Amino acid sequence: MKIALIGQKGIPARSGGIERHVEELSIRLARAGHDVYVYSRKHYTQYQKNKYKGVNLIYLPSLKTKHLDAITHTFFASLDALRRDFDIIHYQGVGPSTLSFIPRLLKRKVKIISTFHCRDQFHQPGHRPHGKAGRGGQHPQGGGGRQKGYCRTVSRGIRPGQPPVLPPCHGPGGDADHPILGLVEPGADPDCR
Numbered sequence: 001m002k003i004a005l006i007g008q009k010g011i012p013a014r015s016g017g018i019e020r021h022v023e024e025l026s027i028r029l030a031r032a033g034h035d036v037y038v039y040s041r042k043h044y045t046q047y048q049k050n051k052y053k054g055v056n057l058i059y060l061p062s063l064k065t066k067h068l069d070a071i072t073h074t075f076f077a078s079l080d081a082l083r084r085d086f087d088i089i090h091y092q093g094v095g096p097s098t099l100s101f102i103p104r105l106l107k108r109k110v111k112i113i114s115t116f117h118c119r120d121q122f123h124q125p126g127h128r129p130h131g132k133a134g135r136g137g138q139h140p141q142g143g144g145g146r147q148k149g150y151c152r153t154v155s156r157g158i159r160p161g162q163p164p165v166l167p168p169c170h171g172p173g174g175d176a177d178h179p180i181l182g183l184v185e186p187g188a189d190p191d192c193r
Contacts, residue, residue, distance in 0.1 A: 001087040002035045006077040007070070007096030010040025011055065012047055018092050018117050019044075030054035037084070039077035041069070070095055078102040086110055093117055 005022050013019035022038060030036045030053065037056045042048065043064055050057055060080060062073035074096040081089050081103055090113040091097040097114035104112055 002037070002085060003029055003088045003090060004037045004039065004077075004081050004084070004086045005090045005092060006039050006081065007074050007092035008038070008040075009044040010059075011038050011052055011057070012045060014045060021115075021117065022092060026055040027053045037086070039073070039080070041073050071099070074099050075102075081110075082106055088113060090115065 005026055008018050008022040009016065011019060011023040011026065013023045026036045026038050035056070036054070037058055038052075039058050039060060041062055041064075042059045043062075047057075048059070058077070058080065060073060060076040062069050062076065070093075074091075078089075078099050079102065086107075088111045089100070089103050091100050092115055094114075094116050097116070100112050100114060103110050
């Protein structure tokens with residue numbers, strides 16, 4: 001399968017849990033025989049080659065500011081993904097997942113997965129999203145969380161709309177046969193709307 005990962009800063013990881021998660025996941029997928037592409041920001045890593053441990057790297061620009069870096073890079077990556085023949089596009093994080101509607105609308109056959117690494121609205125003390133769009137996009141129940149597709153969380157405590165402790169949740173047939181969900185830790189949530 002041809003798989004894209006969007007929303008992270010890049011690999012190899014210099015810091016950050018999301019980047020380390022993406023690095024491990026993408027390398028494992030590549031070793032399993034998948035054609036894996038990770039969208040990266042040039043300013044994040046000094047590594048400027050097109051491949052890293054079997055993973056294809058795509059460098060795109062972004063507006064390098066505190067509030068626009070991630071969303072502009074995700075926007076450009078989402079547009080770039082439209083011209084490529086991906087089977088799966090895997091968004092990393094709640095904020096980047098709000099742009100998953102782009103391939104959902106324009107490339108209906110591609111499978112979309114969103115991984116929520118934290119509840120962004122609780123990430124920083126005193127942080128309050130601005131306006132209705134900010135509240136919807138910064139909460140797992142808004143943005144990518146309500147759209148059809150796969151949604152996973154890295155912890156049961158941050159599953160959208162669910163209490164902090166839950167029994168394992170698996171869709172029909174379980175996660176083991178899914179090319180990405182079968183390679184990650186148990187408890188991945190198919191379509192956690």
